[in-house]
Amino acid sequence: MDQKYEALFTPWKVGNVEIKNRIVMCPMGGTSLFGWFELGGCHFDKEAANLFLERAQNNVGLIIPGIAPLRDTFWGKWLWQNPKMFKDLKVFMDEIHKTGTKLFVQLTAGMGRSWAITEVIGPLHKNKFTRALIKPVIDTNHELACPSPQPNRWAPDIICPEMTVEQIHEIIEAFAKTAKLCMEAGVDGVEVHAVHEGYLLDQFAIEFFNKRTDDYGGSFENRYRFAAEVVKAIKEACGDDFPVSLRYSVESKLKGFAKGIVPGDDAPELGRGMEESERAAKYLQDAGYDMLNADNGTYDSWYWAHPPMYMPQNCNLDDVAHIKTVVDIPVVCAGRMEPDVAAEAIAAGKIDGLGVARQFLADGEWITKLMEDRLEDIRPCICCHSGCFNFSSSKGHYNTQDLSDTMHLARCAVNAETMQTKKHYIAKSHVSKNVAVVGGGIGGMESALVLAKRGHRVTIYEKSDRLGGVFIAAAAPSFKEKDRDLITWYRREITKYPNITVKLNTEVKDISEVDCNAIIVATGSTPNRIPVPGIEKGIQAIDFLLDQPEVGENVTIIGGGLTGCEIAYELYLQGKKPTIVEMLDDLITTPGVCLANSSFLRDFFEANQVTVHTETKLCGIEDDGVLVSDKNGVQFKIPADNVILSTGYKSAPLFPKASNVYHVGDCSKVGNLRSVIWQAWDVCMKI
Numbered sequence: 001m002d003q004k005y006e007a008l009f010t011p012w013k014v015g016n017v018e019i020k021n022r023i024v025m026c027p028m029g030g031t032s033l034f035g036w037f038e039l040g041g042c043h044f045d046k047e048a049a050n051l052f053l054e055r056a057q058n059n060v061g062l063i064i065p066g067i068a069p070l071r072d073t074f075w076g077k078w079l080w081q082n083p084k085m086f087k088d089l090k091v092f093m094d095e096i097h098k099t100g101t102k103l104f105v106q107l108t109a110g111m112g113r114s115w116a117i118t119e120v121i122g123p124l125h126k127n128k129f130t131r132a133l134i135k136p137v138i139d140t141n142h143e144l145a146c147p148s149p150q151p152n153r154w155a156p157d158i159i160c161p162e163m164t165v166e167q168i169h170e171i172i173e174a175f176a177k178t179a180k181l182c183m184e185a186g187v188d189g190v191e192v193h194a195v196h197e198g199y200l201l202d203q204f205a206i207e208f209f210n211k212r213t214d215d216y217g218g219s220f221e222n223r224y225r226f227a228a229e230v231v232k233a234i235k236e237a238c239g240d241d242f243p244v245s246l247r248y249s250v251e252s253k254l255k256g257f258a259k260g261i262v263p264g265d266d267a268p269e270l271g272r273g274m275e276e277s278e279r280a281a282k283y284l285q286d287a288g289y290d291m292l293n294a295d296n297g298t299y300d301s302w303y304w305a306h307p308p309m310y311m312p313q314n315c316n317l318d319d320v321a322h323i324k325t326v327v328d329i330p331v332v333c334a335g336r337m338e339p340d341v342a343a344e345a346i347a348a349g350k351i352d353g354l355g356v357a358r359q360f361l362a363d364g365e366w367i368t369k370l371m372e373d374r375l376e377d378i379r380p381c382i383c384c385h386s387g388c389f390n391f392s393s394s395k396g397h398y399n400t401q402d403l404s405d406t407m408h409l410a411r412c413a414v415n416a417e418t419m420q421t422k423k424h425y426i427a428k429s430h431v432s433k434n435v436a437v438v439g440g441g442i443g444g445m446e447s448a449l450v451l452a453k454r455g456h457r458v459t460i461y462e463k464s465d466r467l468g469g470v471f472i473a474a475a476a477p478s479f480k481e482k483d484r485d486l487i488t489w490y491r492r493e494i495t496k497y498p499n500i501t502v503k504l505n506t507e508v509k510d511i512s513e514v515d516c517n518a519i520i521v522a523t524g525s526t527p528n529r530i531p532v533p534g535i536e537k538g539i540q541a542i543d544f545l546l547d548q549p550e551v552g553e554n555v556t557i558i559g560g561g562l563t564g565c566e567i568a569y570e571l572y573l574q575g576k577k578p579t580i581v582e583m584l585d586d587l588i589t590t591p592g593v594c595l596a597n598s599s600f601l602r603d604f605f606e607a608n609q610v611t612v613h614t615e616t617k618l619c620g621i622e623d624d625g626v627l628v629s630d631k632n633g634v635q636f637k638i639p640a641d642n643v644i645l646s647t648g649y650k651s652a653p654l655f656p657k658a659s660n661v662y663h664v665g666d667c668s669k670v671g672n673l674r675s676v677i678w679q680a681w682d683v684c685m686k687i
Contacts, residue, residue: 007344007346008339008342008346014062014189014243014290014291014330015242017189022352022353022354024061024355025052025060025357026293026355027064027067028388028389029389030048030388030389030419031048031051031065031410032045033048036407037073037407037409038074038407042072042077042079044085047419050421051419052096052103056099058364058366060101062101062353064104064245067107067193068106068178070178071174073138074138076136076142086181086182087185093186097186104190104243105189106192106247107191108199109230110171112163113160113198113203114197114298115154116153116398117398117399118401119398119400121138125144144158146160146209147204147216153198154391154398154595162212172229172233175192175230175234176238188243189242189244190242191246192244192247193247195227195246195247196295197249201226201230204217206271206272224283228283228288231284231288244289244291245289245290245292248284249304249305250274250281250320250322251271251272252269252296253297253301254269254271254301255300258300262301262603263312267607278323278326281327285329290330291332292331293355294334295316295333296319303596304335305596306389308594309481310569311335311336311383313337314337314338315335316333316335321333321350332355333351333353339370342354358383358412359378359381361388362380362415363380366379376492380482381414382413382414382480382673384597386672387411389410390594392595394587395585395586395589396585413674413678414486414677416678424678424681425685426453432456432457435520435687436459436461436508437460438523438654439521440462440464440467440468441467441676444469445490446681448460448494448497449493449497449500454687455499457501458497458500459514460500460503464505465504465505466504467487467491467494468487468490470524470542470666471483473541473542476548477566477570478573518661519661520684521654521661522665522667523667525652527540527542527648528648528650533621534622537623537643538558539645541567551571553576554577554641555640556581556626557571557643559581559646559647560587561588561589563646564646565588566601567646568580569601580612580613583616584614586602587602587605624639624641625639626638649666649670651666651669652666662687664676664679
């Protein structure tokens with residue numbers, strides 16, 4: 001192992017619990033050991049347990065599973081009322097401890113205004129009759145209850161009710177009872193979620209959200225009273241030696257309701273700024289917390305706690321390192337952390353632990369590979385959130401994530417097996433077949449790898465001189481370094497399998513040209529072409545990304561979807577002046593794009609005064625600009641040196657489906673990286 005990582009592999013203590021190394025697997029929604037948002041109610045989740053056991057066997061020091069709501073979302077049963085679940089947990093903890101790994105269970109008081117109300121639940125809640133009708137199954141008033149009446153983060157037309165003092169005391173009691181059961185099951189500690197990310201306890205702590213006039217609102221001590229009483233109750237039930245960690249946001253990065261402060265924006269902090277955070281961290285330590293598991297942000301600035309690829313690496317380190325100077329307990333830092341940077345910070349005493357979350361979904365063996373100097377073998381997390389947490393929202397829409405996604409978070413776009421082991425797994429084929437894969441993009445390469453692992457002989461036919469397909473264009477912007485790493489990873493993985501042959505610069509024009517038992521067509525899609533005058537003067541987005549042509553200072557992008565917005569962001573970083581034209585009433589309206597990603601781009605454009613025209617239609621392209629019309633039909637001209645067209649794609653299968661011809665990826669249906677990779681597994685497991 002490279003010496004620069006040595007500090008990561010030194011022991012440390014949280015309270016009296018010694019942890020073998022400094023790497024913490026941070027909690028993620030959907031990885032709760034007690035299930036997540038499931039109609040059957042809370043139970044011991046074997047899928048999550050298997051995920052954690054595999055990570056424990058691969059050298060993680062401390063595991064903190066995803067949030068476990070103290071009260072089950074469906075049916076309203078409290079966790080402490082389920083003794084069988086804790087008996088199952090004890091058996092699991094015995095297995096975890098055999099690996100030398102420690103595990104804390106994260107418990108949450110709830111989400112309050114941050115509860116991601118969906119377009120299905122929203123209308124049911126707003127109607128008093130249907131709200132009462134569904135209450136025995138899902139009590140929306142309980143889920144939405146927060147410090148003071150205020151708009152829901154996802155549904156601003158829904159006002160969240162004020163939590164009663166009786167409810168607060170009931171939650172504090174539930175923390176203590178549940179923590180005691182965890183301790184008796186052999187769990188090494190608990191984590192309270194949290195004064196973090198704008199969840200319920202954080203809403204009580206932040207004056208912007210808390211307008212109460214009783215003992216839980218107003219003064220600093222009153223606002224942090226809820227969180228302080230929680231840890232005191234746990235300590236009283238479990239003893240002082242039972243560790244209690246706190247998930248903690250150092251700064252809120254809050255600009256207003258549903259608006260965050262992006263890096264570089266000097267807007268005033270409306271939430272918890274550093275001055276208050278210093279006081280709060282010390283106060284919470286003195287109340288009894290044994291560790292701060294820290295980053296930044298709220299759901300209004302979600303990109304700090306869930307950093308997309310646009311956020312800087314190690315984006316929270318400076319703030320977290322500062323807060324360590326005011327406390328005596330260990331402090332963990334999370335947020336696009338790089339292991340070498342974390343190791344240096346740990347060695348310097350700036351932080352105590354490296355917090356990592358979604359990289360554990362992309363590659364459960366990444367620590368082992370790092371220890372064995374096999375960094376090039378680590379499949380990278382690309383910060384897309386499209387498999388693990390794609391809660392999405394746009395103007396006039398609540399959380400538009402599909403219900404099946406909501407019920408199965410913590411899957412991974414680049415690793416189809418993660419939290420889907422009953423659906424996606426490698427089963428050796430009884431008959432080894434010759435399979436042709438036409439198209440060497442991500443879909444083609446993933447198909448080849450799955451087929452090769454199953455024992456088939458695979459030939460990839462790629463008409464260009466390199467593997468990667470359209471993802472080469474997607475990975476072109478400067479901030480897509482992890483995307484480029486993923487392409488490199490695929491190309492390297494392909495070389496490990498002698499039963500995969502790659503034929504570059506080879507175009508297949510006729511299905512009869514290939515001798516095989518089955519053909520996978522992974523030929524992607526082609527850009528849509530808008531029938532307006534002068535359209536030939538525009539540059540297709542894919543051509544711009546691939547060829548990187550020189551453009552002028554003023555560039556208009558037609559299409560405010562994810563690709564168009566990313567191009568505008570890249571142009572701004574280059575010092576250009578982009579303008580976005582979008583027909584719909586908001587940017588990035590496609591379901592499946594995580595709000596952490598989309599809200600960063602929206603907030604960034606607003607903070608940096610990037611011109612955005614929504615509800616505006618392209619009428620024509622001229623030599624010096626574009627003609628557009630607004631929602632009232634009023635036509636006007638936008639001067640532009642260049643015009644980039646990002647108006648979507650349509651499937652382009654080379655051959656039609658047949659008994660032995662399968663379509664994978666965009667040539668089947670235009671989607672994203674997740675749909676491409678997962679479909680590759682769905683298809684290749686059948687061959």
